[in-house]
Amino acid sequence: MxxxxxxxxxxxxxxxxxxxxxxxxxxxxxxxxxxxxxxxxxxxxxxxxxxxxxxxxxxxxxxxxxxxxxxxxxxxxxxxxxxxxxxxxxxxxxxxxxxxxxxxxxxxxxxxxxxxxxxxxxxxxxxxxxxxxxxxxxxxxxxxxxxxxxxxxxxxxxxxxxxxxxxxxxxxxxxxxxxxxxxxxxxxxxxxxxxxxxxxxxxxVSPFGPGETAAYLAELSHGSAPVTAEAVERVHRRSEGNPFYAAELYSAGLDAPCPDEAADLPAGLADLLLSRMERLSDAGQRVVRVAAVAGRRIDDEPIRRLSGLDEAAAGEALREVVSHQVLVPSATGYTFRHALLREAVYADLLPGERTRLHADYARLLAALPEGTRGAAAELAHHSRAAHDLPVAFAASVRAGREAARLGAPAEAFEHYERALELWDAVPGAEAAAGTDRVRLSLTAAKEAARAGELRRAVHRLRRLVGLADPADLPLGAEIRDHLASYLNDIDEMEESQATAREAVAMLADGPPTVERAGALATYARSLLYRDDDEEMPEFAEKAVAEARAAGATGAEAALLVTLGLYRESREADPRVPELFERAEELADAAGDHTQAVRVRFHHARAKFDRGDLAGAARAADEGVRFVLDNGLRWHTYGIILRSLQYLVHYTVGDWAEANRLAEEFPVRVVRTAEAQISAYALFVDVAQGSPSAGERLRWIEPLWAQHLYLNYLARGLAAERALWRDDPRGAVAHVENVLATPYGEAEGALRLSATGLWAHAELAARARATGDQAAVRAAGDAADGLLRLARTVAAVHTDGRPRAWLGLEGHAWLARAEAERRRVDGVHDVDLWRKATDLFTYGDADGGFVYEVARSRWRLAEALAENGDRDAAAAEWRAAVERATALGAEPLLAALRDLGARARLGGGSGAGARQSGPSGALGSLTVREREVLKLVADGLGNREIASRLFISPKTASVHVSNILAKLNVASRTQAAAVAHREGLE
Missing domain, CATH: 3.40.50.300 (P-loop containing nucleotide triphosphate hydrolases)
Structure with a gap:
């Protein structure tokens, strides 16, 4: 065709x-x-x-x-x-x-x-x-x-x-x-x-127009007879341009005039389709009805057996049906030419006929070897339609187990749900299922959780807690263990901890067991951020020993991760990375992918926080390989590990590799998980001034209110982008939004506070230039609040306990915040900027956080120039320029060029040199005079000009007088007008 x-x-x-x-x-x-x-x-x-x-x-x-x-x-x-x-x-x-x-x-x-x-x-x-x-x-x-x-x-x-x-x-x-x-x-x-x-x-694919319907009908006729315009009009009108409807109308001869078309063709499509069925022999119709009940492709043998025809008759009937294009060959069997045909035929079956055919088909499926792919699911479907509830029940249980083996938890849950619905209607249900009702319901809940239906799992388990006999151990404890874990996942922390504690208490007697180890691991996890009685770490230590005694390697791995996180946040234990390494070995030995990917993240993250960037890179790369090899790309910890891998390359200055990794991060995101990994690409996009940063932010923006971490990450980088685009007020708005969320008290507030202080320093400088003292004071007050926040976050946890451990990057951001606060007052503090620069090196003068070292050197060079140490300023400036050039950090390079021109750090033209190229009214000015005129046009006074250009106020006054004379104007206002007219930038 x-x-x-x-x-x-x-x-x-x-x-x-x-x-x-x-x-x-x-x-x-x-x-x-x-x-x-x-x-x-x-x-x-x-x-x-x-x-x-x-x-x-x-x-x-x-x-x-x-x-x-x-x-x-x-x-x-x-x-x-x-x-x-x-x-x-x-x-x-x-x-x-x-x-x-x-x-x-x-x-x-x-x-x-x-x-x-x-x-x-x-x-x-x-x-x-x-x-x-x-x-x-x-x-x-x-x-x-x-x-x-x-x-x-x-x-x-x-x-x-x-x-x-x-x-x-x-x-x-x-x-x-x-x-x-x-x-x-x-x-x-x-x-x-x-x-x-x-x-x-x-x-x-839209319906045909009249011309297309005409061409289609002409093709259907194979040139045997011309298709009249009247026939085309009738068929097109009645089919409404649907090719399949049109073909059925034409093939059934319904294109001819009819005094009462509605009588010949009821509104339903079924009658149209069944008109072709009526031209088949009885045997052909029987074959089609059998195929309709099968529901999908059907082979020769089922057709023969279910139709009751012998081999020769079935073959002839199939040949007839295929020649009429009701069924078409497909691989080793047959399918309906169009699904609508099957639906129409199925709907036309009498109730008893439909039930009998479903029962026949179920018996055929039941005879297949056990374990045949899909047979249990189809058997459950056909037995239920045939009202054979015992068979439907047993098949649903088998289908659920098969779906679970195939990694299809959603389907497994649905099959188990159907079986549980039939439990009371089936004699001997427990024997048929091979388990009791409570255990089957627990299995259904676990499959619901694996499918992401945590609330459905919690609902079912809450009911089971009341139904199960508390004396039936370890089942009662297992129900509570899973319930506590799922409650923790949906942030129902109080109930989670109480339920986990109850599970542990139920298994208190007797020797260590795998079940008790699992309950201990769940309870320890609930204590991680809610330890009112200060049970950790003693509890976790004992739980690890019990898990080890019980041979519960998966639970031991989970406990070591939890213990490591606890020690890291409270005790600054240097052995934490060793705990993570041991947990990784145990998770791998247990084949527990959930724990394996979780511990790989924390292993790499711990090295990163301690400044071991080479080790972090290796650990992150290995972790991502594990994620990809096991199809965990969009698993929660798979996303986090891929993000960390990118972040390590960004930190060490390997931006070519970071950008290569970011090619895998979606830009046009529709879910928060996608938006989160996309937001990481903003680190380099913003630093390089890439246009893609704007596109990423446009797609992320509708989602950042739905996820606190995404909001923190994306808005923080949006604030930096706003600052590079000379929009400090926009940056402040982003910072204030995030600080109003729980992330305003988390460790990430250090970087955010430093960014906010940068913005307020810019606003204060502008206010001083225009003499707006109220705005200067407002910037200072806001800056004081941000610095207090940074110092508090660095010193204590959100629960008020002293912070035992702050990563190297955290200390560096605190130093950056201290230096930026002095800039708000108009002071470029050499010592504070040198401290920030040194801390961002992580102890490696040629490495560390490469981009932030360069950014800190930019401000250090500015401070040195302001304080008259031009040689030292030039050295820091050249180092920053070299690194920013290698990174392709265009916004930073532009700022460095501006600083180099203002402070004469680049070894270029002397103070009296003329700018080549421009002519006209400004052609008589030197490079420095053009710089001064631009600041005059911006409304700055002599003192502000002197500060910007690292010269004395007297020298600035001399430059202004020379400019007025060369431009032949009488006032600064007139000079500014000339600058604007000439497009001075």
């Missing part, structure tokens, strides 16, 4: 494929009403891609609700791997290298113990690796059809791929029915979110 009326849409798709071929991955989401031609359009792309030598994987969702996770991915992989071509060999080879994907296939490994707790992220990483590996050989086109039926895990996978695919030679195309996306449809927010991403394109 030729492509009619879709030139623009097809061009969008082929352009996306071409970009992918060039190494710019992207996604195209094709939407439109049912029957409008989305599949036809995408099939044309598939043919073109195959003709161009691309690897093509096509998968389709099915109307099975949330029952079978990753169904279209499994469909695509299975079809590609069994296509009988060189492409199939390549897909099989890549699959063999990724066992986690092999579990999705019907012949995959169904070993219950083969999946890790964080299997979903691992599976996502495996999919990304598979696509990337295939793409190295040739471009890849991945098509996921009918996403409006996608299960939750598939929606998560789609979101993951759309965000992560960047340089891979992969083009992802998804289709969905826009008319199905009602307000509460789960795909609706996903599409709204994805279509904001820069690498995602939306293509809307």
């Amino acid at each position: 030729v492509l009619i009326g879709r030139a623009a849409e097809f061009a969008e798709l082929t352009a996306a494929l071409a970009r992918a071929s060039a190494g710019h991955a992207g996604a195209v989401l094709v939407s439109g009403d049912a029957g409008v031609g989305k599949t036809h359009l995408v099939n044309a792309l598939v043919r073109a891609a195959r003709d161009d030598g691309c690897a093509v994987l096509v998968g389709q969702c099915a109307e099975l609700g949330e029952s079978v996770p990753y169904l279209p991915l499994a469909d695509a992989l299975w079809s590609a791997a069994n296509a009988g071509s060189a492409e199939a060999d390549a897909v099989r080879a890549v699959l063999d290298a990724r066992p986690v994907l092999g579990r999705l296939l019907p012949d995959g490994d169904a070993d219950p113990g083969s999946a890790a707790e964080l299997g979903q992220q691992q599976l996502f990483g495996a999919v990304l690796g598979l696509l990337g590996e295939l793409g190295r050989e040739r471009p890849v086109l991945l098509v996921l059809e009918d996403l409006h039926w996608a299960d939750r895990s598939t929606r998560h996978l789609l979101t993951f791929l759309c965000r992560v695919l960047q340089r891979e030679r992969v083009c992802l195309v998804g289709t969905y029915r826009s008319d199905d996306l009602h307000r509460r449809h789960p795909l609706r927010p996903v599409m709204a979110e994805l279509l904001r991403l820069p690498n995602v394109t939306g293509v809307v």
Whole structure:
């Protein structure tokens, strides 16, 4: 079939494929009403891609609700791997290298113990690796059809791929029915979110116009008879331009005049579709009804067995159905030519007929070997529809366990929920489930938590606390342990601690056990920031010993992390990094990825805080490799580790690597986690004066009110950007906003206070230049408040305890704040700026926090020049210029150039030299006179000019007199007018 009326849409798709071929991955989401031609359009792309030598994987969702996770991915992989071509060999080879994907296939490994707790992220990483590996050989086109039926895990996978695919030679195309996306449809927010991403394109397939309908009908007729204008008009009007409706009308002969069209064609589409069914034989209709109940692709054997036809009759019936294009061949089986056909046929079944066919299909599924991929979920679906509740119950439990093994916790939770709904209606439910109701409910809660549904998990566990027998140990304690942990995650700290304490008390008697070790770890975590009775660290020490005695390596790792964090914040224990190293070993040995990635972050972060930048870089790089290898890119600690890796390279001055890492950080963010990692890229963007800083901030701004840390990070850097753009009031607004939040009392307030003091120093200088003493006093008062805050934060914790440990960077920012406070008073204090410079080196004269050393040297050079030590000022200035040039820190370079010109630190022209180039009214002025005239035009008096240019007030007065004479004007006001007219800058 030729492509009619879709030139623009097809061009969008082929352009996306071409970009992918060039190494710019992207996604195209094709939407439109049912029957409008989305599949036809995408099939044309598939043919073109195959003709161009691309690897093509096509998968389709099915109307099975949330029952079978990753169904279209499994469909695509299975079809590609069994296509009988060189492409199939390549897909099989890549699959063999990724066992986690092999579990999705019907012949995959169904070993219950083969999946890790964080299997979903691992599976996502495996999919990304598979696509990337295939793409190295040739471009890849991945098509996921009918996403409006996608299960939750598939929606998560789609979101993951759309965000992560960047340089891979992969083009992802998804289709969905826009008319199905009602307000509460789960795909609706996903599409709204994805279509904001820069690498995602939306293509809307619209109904045909009259001309396109005419061309389409002419193509359908194959030239057998001319299509009259009247027929086109009727078909177009009644189909409303929907190609599928039009084809059905035309094929059913409904294009002819009819005195009562409404009688021939009821409003519902089902009657249109079923008119084609009526032309089939009884055997053909029976086959189609069986296929409709199957719900997705069906093979020859199920068709034969469920239809009751012998092999020859079933073959003839299938041939007839395929020739009428009701079913079409697909890989090893058959699918409906259009999903609407299946829906219409299914809806036309009589209730008893539908129940019987579901029961027949359930019996067929029940006979499959145990562990067959997806069989349990489908068996649960069909048994429930057949009202066979015992079978539906047992199959739901099995389907939940299978989904959990595949890293699909959302689907596992849904299956367990359905089983629990049927518990009272099923005789012998406990024997069928292989567990009791309380334990199954606990399992459901844990899967809900793994799926991110923490509040649903908490709700279920709160109910279980009342239902479970307290004497049933360790079950009762385990319920409370998990409840306490989830309560901690949602900041219900008081209830969390009380619940954790109760779990520990319930397991107080007897020898050390894994269950008690876990409860101790949860309680210790609750004490980390709420230790009213000062139980730590003695409690944690004893808990570590118990965990070790019980062989609970995962709990021991969690306890060591908690203990390390406690000691670090309260005791300044130098052995903290050793605790983190030991915790990392234990977490790896236990296969506990949650603790493993958590401790890797703190291990790298502890080195960073202590100034061991080389060690921090190694630890962060290793941690990020672990994150990426295990598909944890968007796990909470995965995000934090990637951010820390960037921050280390930014700190040591390796901005080329920092910018390379930032290429992976999304700019057009839609979630706070994305915004957080995007905000880190602002460190270099702002320091280099990159235009991308403005774009990042525009996308982050709508989200920063939703997340305190994001607000602190983004607004703090927005304040620095405002200062470089000569907007100190804008900077103050950002600083005051953050300081009004809990971050106003956290350690991060040190940097923020220093930034605010910089802004107030600029405002005070402007106020002094204009003689606004009230504004000068206001700036001083605000500066006093900021300095008090910085000193307080450096000295004590938010709970009032003395701070035992303040990282090297914290001490340096405090010194910066002290120096900036003196600048507010118009004093450039050499000693304070030298102290700040030295502290930012972290004890390494050639290293440390490279950019902040250069920024501090800028102010140190200014202070030295102000105090008359021009040689020392020139040395500091040259060092700062060299470093800023290497970094590409353009705003700092511009400030240094200005300082060099004002203080004559660059070894350039003498005081009487003429500026080359300009002529006209200003052509007679020397370089220094032009500098003085610019300050006169800015409204500064002789004393302020002298301060700015590091000269005496008398010398400034002489320069002003010379300027007035050379310009032949009588006043400073007239001189300023000349400067403005000539565009002096």
